[in-house]
Amino acid sequence: MKKQPGWLKFIILSIGLFAITGITASQAASDSPTLYDRIGGEPVARAICEDIWTNHTINPIVNNRFSNSDPVYVKQMVFEIFAAATGGPVEYTGKDMLTTHAGMNISDMEFNAVVDDVLKALDMNNIGAAERGEVLAILWSVKDQIVNTKLTTKALAPATSRDVVQP
Ligand code: HEM
Secondary structure, three states: OOOOOHHHHHHHHHHHHHHHHHHHHHHHHHHOOOHHHHHOHHHHHHHHHHHHHHHHHHOOOOHHHHOOOOHHHHHHHHHHHHHHHOOOOOOOOOOOHHHHHOOOOOOHHHHHHHHHHHHHHHHHOOOOHHHHHHHHHHHHHOHHHHOOHHHOHHHHOOOOOOOOOOO
């Protein structure tokens, strides 16, 4: 067999390595379980949503907000959005976050209270720290669509010299 020049061997070897590592990387990406799977799929996600609802009903900061709600409907919508946002094979059929919460004048404190209820529900279902952090990041990403920024705690910031009435 004819001996190949060194530079040709290098190119063939490089293409081969690229093909192998490329396939391995894409397989790894498609094989890696979603956050939804790592949490435990539908049974655990439904249990978490049940606990989120219970936590809301006993949380004095937000329970009034849900006093006229249909628990079956809200739990189903929260399950769907939770599943869809964590990579589950579920379609969210509810209203978008801005439309849903616009006009409710939701404050920073209420948003934090709801996040606390979700984190407590994750703890109640023994969800690990990594998954907990990923869910928190998802919740944080929709904050701007939910909170009325005119009601933030910025209103509680110390007065600036401009605001201080001089004697
Ligand atoms: C933290 C992120 C939040 C998410 C992902 C979320 C998600 C949802 C979803 C999926 C629905 C159902 C939408 C539909 O009717 O189609 C909903 C409804 C609602 N949310 Fe939120 N929400 C969040 C924060 C909050 C906060 C901070 C409050 C106020 C305390 C709040 C109060 C409500 C109320 C009162 C409803 C209407 C329930 C009903 O239909 O009776 N939400 N939310």
